[in-house]
Amino acid sequence: MNQLDFLKTYSTVVVDTGNMESINKYNPQDATTNPSLILQSVNSGLYNFLIEKSVVYAKKLGGSKVQIVRNAVNKLSVCIGVEILKKIPGKISTEVNASFSFHYDFSLLEAKKIINMYEEEGIDRSRILIKLAATWQCIQVAKELKKYKINSNLTLLFSFAQAKACAQAKVYLISPFVGRILDWYMDKGLIDFYSVSEDPGVLSVKKIFDYYKNYGYKTIIMAASFRNKDQVLALSGCDYLTVSPVILNSLQESTDFFPKNLINLGCENKIVSNIYSESDFLLEHNEDAMAVEKLSDGIRKFIFDQNQLELIIQKYI
Template identity: 45%
Template sequence: MNQLEALKRWTTVVADTGDFQQMEQFRPQDATTNPSLILKAVQKPEYAPLLQQVVAQGKGAEISALMDQLIVRFGCEILTKVPGRVSTEVDARLSFDAAATVARAQRIVALYRAQGVDTASRVLIKVAATWEGIQAAGQLEREGIHTNLTLLFSRCQAIACGDAGVQLISPFVGRIYDWYKKQAGAGWDEAAMAGDNDPGVQSVRSIFDYYKHFGIRTEVMGASFRNVGQILALAGCDLLTIAPDLLAQLQAASGDVPHKLNAAAAQGMALERVHYDEAGFRFALNADAMATEKLAEGIRAFVADAVKLEQLMQAAAV
């Protein structure tokens, strides 16, 4: 048995890509996208016709509407490749506007429904885990629109998401690892900080244990991996969303995958329940330099790629 199949015994495997033609070989349950992944996909020759079709069909529409039509088109194609859900992201420029996030999410869901997609079971709306994003997600969940809270780097973000009743969170393993490695500089010991000692792995494990201890129903999906070791150290997490190159490495490697994260064991831990109001959340996030910096950096990067995607669409419309 290869490691990918072995991992699937403990964890739901999700493909982290907009390249839907690449997915079938790995047989993931779900798929996740974001502006950067869609931008990467549309620059491949095989996806150029899809971009042209969306632009032609939406002629005269404002650019934000065209963007939503494009990401939903990708989402619909992905849903023909996976049996489960696709995550589709709200424009990161709305990360600090709860009302606008809700409105944009509702528009995306309406586009999916117009294509006959059962959004309650097959679509997750991705929203940045800012305070405003979490509040928007709570409102969407109450409307029956399920959400995936992304750009999540800290326990306080995870706790607020659990209290808001969001469907799923995506803590970013690799970006946490990146921050601590950069901070350590020449003093970083890759071997000593690998696997269970990886700071990104430890962050996800802490969140997983907290949720399972207190019976919080929000799903935990580790994301943003830099190497296979990080993935294997989180076997047993509810879900793991993995880029195609790492899926290929897992598929090519033989051997067992030990069960690492255990919900039953978490229930016996001595943990304190925490709740945050807005002021408490902002203070806790501010106190975590890594989470503050990576959240801001992540929003900026997604916005930059969304702008590039819009520019490609505008060029195609000429």
């Protein structure tokens, strides 16, 4: 077997792309998308027919031009998700507009709209993960969505505070970002010599993994944003790993053996009983300068790509 085959025996492998060729090639269980990946797919020109379908749909819904454009972008994301679901047995993650990351009501409404659009296409909500930035507001949205049997993927997760808040809210899945943590430490000149065993992104996921398993939290950990193959291998055994096609290809081309590095030793302690309040969360998250900076930066970048998508849709309207 190649390394990708071995990895699939240790962790559930998810492909981080909207590209159908990559999905067909690597046979993942699940897939994830975000505004950046949707934008890449749209720029490829392969989905022009879906853009036209989305614009027609949004015009029928009516409303202001802003509402039509945003509904068309949501519909486009859903249509691409539907195409991906035809190729995989599991779930697709579809992101709520990142500009609502600090607004509970707007994020909740947007999430329900996305689910409704999928169900109009004949897709059961059990196959959808609503992707939300791991802000306090969106973590509470994910908690509320569970009442409607809607599961969420809390993304842009950089701090231990975010991980604890998600566990307490019984979020379905979190996406801690490995590579972007490493990027921050490298950019700040805080790493003189790189070793995957001391990679701050890898260590962050290991800490979350041990905490969740030790206290019996059921939230799935899906490590994301990898910069190299060694990071992926170091986290083999993590519940899920969402990996780019470039790294998946590198894994597929190698037959070198590697061990399962994260081991679930079982629950040794009862779930923490004290309530983790909003003020607790904000204070602890604020203590982590890297997490504060990278969460804000990630939200800004997703908003930028969302705006680029809206500009493309406007041309069709």
